[in-house]
Amino acid sequence: MTSSLVVDRVTVEYTAGAPVLRDVSVAAAAGRMLAVTGPSGAGKSTLLRAMAGVLRPVTGAVAVDGRPLRDRDDAVSRRVVLIPQDNGLATILTASENVQVVLVANGFSPEDARRATAESLEQVGLSAQAGQLVEELSGGQQQRTAIARGLALSGAVLLADEITSELDAANRTKVLELLRAEADRGACVVLATHDLEAAAACDAELHLLDGAAELVRAYASAPVTASGS
Structure with a gap:
């Protein structure tokens, strides 16, 4: 089973009137890897949390296979998997x-x-x-x-937030190969990263800066659009 994920003109706020993401749109394709890049505080984790149904946009919507996500429970039922930056382990x-x-x-x-x-x-x-x-x-072992x-x-959509940050070069390569294998089986993979080499291993790249988005590299043969203000 494959799925597509579309973020349509999404604005997210933690404090009213202070958007962390502003009017962001992007389409992530099944069988492909999308990198979300940008400096610390640019909104990478916020975007993935919105994609995962954890955060509800103030405006806009996140949809999987054309159906908007209601919340995190809905996302889980539709096989949207989030690997968080803080690992979330007990x-x-x-x-x-x-x-x-x-x-x-x-x-x-x-x-x-x-x-x-x-x-x-x-x-x-x-x-x-x-x-x-x-x-x-160790920190790297916890991350793995x-x-x-x-x-x-085995999610239909796999969202990975800075999951190579604690890894050495060999394990980073191994993890990127595993993400590629997930895409090859048909998953829609989104990787938030500040690692330029990890981003380069993806098929497309969305860059965030001050809450706005710019598609700096599109899929070679799949339609992806991005916008930000």
């Missing part, structure tokens, strides 16, 4: 437990959850750390655990 659980509990909550049987957890941790090179508490893992959890969910 430190008192093991790496394996952090993945399994989310899979079971999303309808996996315990057996399928165990199998998918083992596979995803192996993909990110953490098989040996599966039984370790998250609080015992969060990535493994996101990959195991």
